[in-house]
Amino acid sequence: MSSARPNPFRTWGTVAAxxxxxxxxxxxxxxxxxxxxxxxxxxxxGFALSQSGNMAPFDVEPGNAAMLRIEQIxxxxxxxxxxxxxxxxxxxxxxxxxGTAATELISSGIDLLVTPCDFDLSxxxxxxxxxxxxxxxxxxxGDPKMADxxxxxDYVFSANAGSDVEGATGAAWAIDxxxxxxxxxxxxxxxxxxxxxxxxxxxFEDLGGTVVGNDAFPGGDNVNISSQxxxxxxxxxxxxxxxxxxxxxxxxxxxxxxxxAGIEVPVVGPAALDGQVLLDVVGDSASDxxxxxxxxxxxxxxxEGDELEKFVTDYEADYGSEPASSYALLGYNMVTAxxxxxxxxxxxxxxxxxxxxxxxxxxxxxxxxxxYFSSTCHKIIDMPLSVIxxxxxxxxxxxxxxxxxxxxxxxxxxxxx
Amino acid sequence: xxxxxxxxxxxxxxxxxxxxxGVALMFGVLGLMNFAYGEILLAGAFAMYLxxxxxxxxxxxxxxxxxxxxxxxxxxxxxxxxxxxxPVILMIASFAVSLAxxxxxxxxxxxxxxxxxxxxxxxxxxxxxxxxxxxxxxVTVGLCGxxxxxxxxxxxxxxxxxQLRAAAEDFRMAALLGVRPNLVIPAAxxxxxxxxxxxxxxxxxxxxxxxxxxxxxxxxIGVVGAVLGGMSSLKGAALGxxxxxxxxxxxxxxLPTDLIAFRxxxxxxxxxxxxxxxxxxxxxxxxxRVS
Numbered sequence: 218m219s220s221a222r223p224n225p226f227r228t229w230g231t232v233a234a235x236x237x238x239x240x241x242x243x244x245x246x247x248x249x250x251x252x253x254x255x256x257x258x259x260x261x262x263g264f265a266l267s268q269s270g271n272m273a274p275f276d277v278e279p280g281n282a283a284m285l286r287i288e289q290i291x292x293x294x295x296x297x298x299x300x301x302x303x304x305x306x307x308x309x310x311x312x313x314x315x316g317t318a319a320t321e322l323i324s325s326g327i328d329l330l331v332t333p334c335d336f337d338l339s340x341x342x343x344x345x346x347x348x349x350x351x352x353x354x355x356x357x358x359g360d361p362k363m364a365d366x367x368x369x370x371d372y373v374f375s376a377n378a379g380s381d382v383e384g385a386t387g388a389a390w391a392i393d394x395x396x397x398x399x400x401x402x403x404x405x406x407x408x409x410x411x412x413x414x415x416x417x418x419x420x421f422e423d424l425g426g427t428v429v430g431n432d433a434f435p436g437g438d439n440v441n442i443s444s445q446x447x448x449x450x451x452x453x454x455x456x457x458x459x460x461x462x463x464x465x466x467x468x469x470x471x472x473x474x475x476x477x478a479g480i481e482v483p484v485v486g487p488a489a490l491d492g493q494v495l496l497d498v499v500g501d502s503a504s505d506x507x508x509x510x511x512x513x514x515x516x517x518x519x520x521e522g523d524e525l526e527k528f529v530t531d532y533e534a535d536y537g538s539e540p541a542s543s544y545a546l547l548g549y550n551m552v553t554a555x556x557x558x559x560x561x562x563x564x565x566x567x568x569x570x571x572x573x574x575x576x577x578x579x580x581x582x583x584x585x586x587x588x589y590f591s592s593t594c595h596k597i598i599d600m601p602l603s604v605i606x607x608x609x610x611x612x613x614x615x616x617x618x619x620x621x622x623x624x625x626x627x628x629x630x631x632x633x634x
Numbered sequence: 635x636x637x638x639x640x641x642x643x644x645x646x647x648x649x650x651x652x653x654x655x656g657v658a659l660m661f662g663v664l665g666l667m668n669f670a671y672g673e674i675l676l677a678g679a680f681a682m683y684l685x686x687x688x689x690x691x692x693x694x695x696x697x698x699x700x701x702x703x704x705x706x707x708x709x710x711x712x713x714x715x716x717x718x719x720x721p722v723i724l725m726i727a728s729f730a731v732s733l734a735x736x737x738x739x740x741x742x743x744x745x746x747x748x749x750x751x752x753x754x755x756x757x758x759x760x761x762x763x764x765x766x767x768x769x770x771x772x773v774t775v776g777l778c779g780x781x782x783x784x785x786x787x788x789x790x791x792x793x794x795x796x797q798l799r800a801a802a803e804d805f806r807m808a809a810l811l812g813v814r815p816n817l818v819i820p821a822a823x824x825x826x827x828x829x830x831x832x833x834x835x836x837x838x839x840x841x842x843x844x845x846x847x848x849x850x851x852x853x854x855i856g857v858v859g860a861v862l863g864g865m866s867s868l869k870g871a872a873l874g875x876x877x878x879x880x881x882x883x884x885x886x887x888x889l890p891t892d893l894i895a896f897r898x899x900x901x902x903x904x905x906x907x908x909x910x911x912x913x914x915x916x917x918x919x920x921x922x923r924v925s
Contacts, residue, residue: 269740269741273745277746405895434894437851438845441886443646443883445886451635469749470841473752478768494748497748498751498843500751502757
């Protein structure tokens with residue numbers, strides 16, 4: 218393979234290969250620009266979300282739903298007559314890209330930055346916004362470190378209830394089912410899953426339950442929990458249920474492997490298990506799988522209200538398919554909250570917007586009134602979660618669950634009681 | 635408990651050995667470190683998704699067809715024109731092929747992960763020697779074991795195998811003695827396609843999901859396994875892959891819960907120790923050979 222015979226195809230092959238890669242990477246980093254003058258007659262939101270990569274399932278639909286809401290607000294006359302404009306950059310699920318995208322968006326003169334649906338991915342972008350004193354709102358990151366105003370800074374918010382609330386809500390619901398013994402299967406891949414598991418265990422024990430055992434797996438794309446399943450099967454006391462603190466698609470794979478290992482006790486999990494992909498991965502024969510989601514629509518039956526149905530119809534009209542997870546609704550609701558705050562702000566300067574966001578009042582959303590931020594808690598303060606169940610190939614609404622307080626686990630969570 | 639552990643460790647080991655063999659074969663015969671191997675796996679897994687409503691064996695057959703097709707296409711379009719290039723250029727080209735295929739998948743059919751429902755007969759559990767094991771584990775061991783034996787037979791006993799090994803020893807000399815490069819190189823890609831296809835069938839059944847970047851980790855496992863066993867010996871590579879899988883299962887079983895997140899750190903520390911003692915890999919002699 219190392220003879221030095223000249224080959225006319227060699228150069229062309231290399232050129233073609235390089236050209237194709239360049240062309241593809243150029244396609245990957247498209248940016249749509251619909252005006253970014255940042256003047257006082259418009260309100261400009263910069264979107265640094267993933268259109269591709271492993272976070273895309275959590276970013277694309279909430280981003281689409283946010284655009285839908287912006288369109289609606291603009292049609293209704295905008296914010297006090299001022300139109301909302303958007304600038305978008307694809308961050309491709311890569312933390313390195315997020316910081317660059319945020320810098321470019323902020324230098325183009327945006328008034329507010331929207332970062333991806335994950336703490337680990339949002340952090341580099343939020344840090345740039347913090348330095349520029351521009352509010353950064355993660356479209357749906359769950360980890361409470363997003364919201365404590367100290368880890369990343371006081372200009373950083375998240376438009377989600379948080380994995381602390383998700384874990385605690387799962388615990389409260391399980392207690393209501395009369396389940397006393399829990400087993401925690403912890404996905405160690407991202408901050409979101411770690412805090413969901415930690416708050417689940419704390420809340421479950423606060424409420425009188427016992428965590429009879431816990432185990433962990435590295436998570437990610439390549440999930441194999443056969444050793445963990447074997448250990449669980451050989452426990453002296455079998456738990457009443459397993460809490461799988463994980464996210465899709467790895468979490469769905471873990472649940473599938475639990476069932477294949479012959480573990481038939483109910484499974485409870487956080488919202489990142491939500492969506493059509495869970496159903497596709499666990500298959501038609503899987504049952505007794507529950508998670509705390511944000512809404513029940515489209516692929517989920519039994520939870521629709523008129524407003525939710527309208528949201529799904531509008532979304533489908535714009536994007537050609539129904540939303541595949543309830544995260545989409547979070548993006549839609551976030552814009553409502555931003556527009557409400559911007560309408561009350563003295564000006565669109567970073568400091569004024571931040572003050573208005575911290576002084577949030579309940580806004581009306583398709584799942585009822587939702588109370589967003591306060592000066593100490595930079596995530597959704599009050600939103601009911603929907604418990605959603607998987608039963609023989611169908612996803613359906615089980616009930617609504619609220620919690621009164623978030624347990625204090627000593628991690629500096631300023632939203633905890 | 636011990637039996638169950640053994641079957642899952644042997645299953646993972648056999649799967650990893652299969653992944654490793656594809657990487658080592660390409661390197662041994664062509665001097666090509668093929669980073670596009672993961673995307674050949676992806677093509678197979680995507681076929682499993684595409685034919686998920688057909689009987690399982692149809693999807694599995696199509697996975698082989700898709701994987702072989704992508705392997706041959708990448709040879710024809712990217713590696714054939716570079717046949718006389720330096721190994722480093724080939725390696726960079728394989729990165730380009732990998733990125734291109736991944737991006738195409740992402741832009742067209744796999745913008746997000748897709749699920750493949752479990753196959754009822756694979757998720758059944760049966761009793762083997764007093765242990766309760768799933769059919770999927772047995773199928774993994776069986777399928778990977780049979781494939782490994784078939785590759786050993788092919789390389790050792792057939793004319794094609796002898797030509798492949800001759801080409802690996804000295805490509806120019808083999809060509810002068812009548813080994814046709816236009817036969818052995820595509821043949822090597824077909825074998826790698828079949829190996830990746832079988833690997834993808836097993837991976838899709840275990841994971842239940844297909845995503846554009848799913849090939850990355852299996853490809854890395856293949857490369858690491860091959861380095862551990864010895865890049866230039868197929869037996870060594872298979873052994874390296876097997877050990878990697880078995881030790882992963884062992885660590886998952888015996889590491890305390892708090893440390894499981896750092897499983898790969900332990901795994902790769904062990905790898906570094908092995909490579910310090912035997913930099914050429916476990917089974918590699920001084921001379922480059924394939925079997």
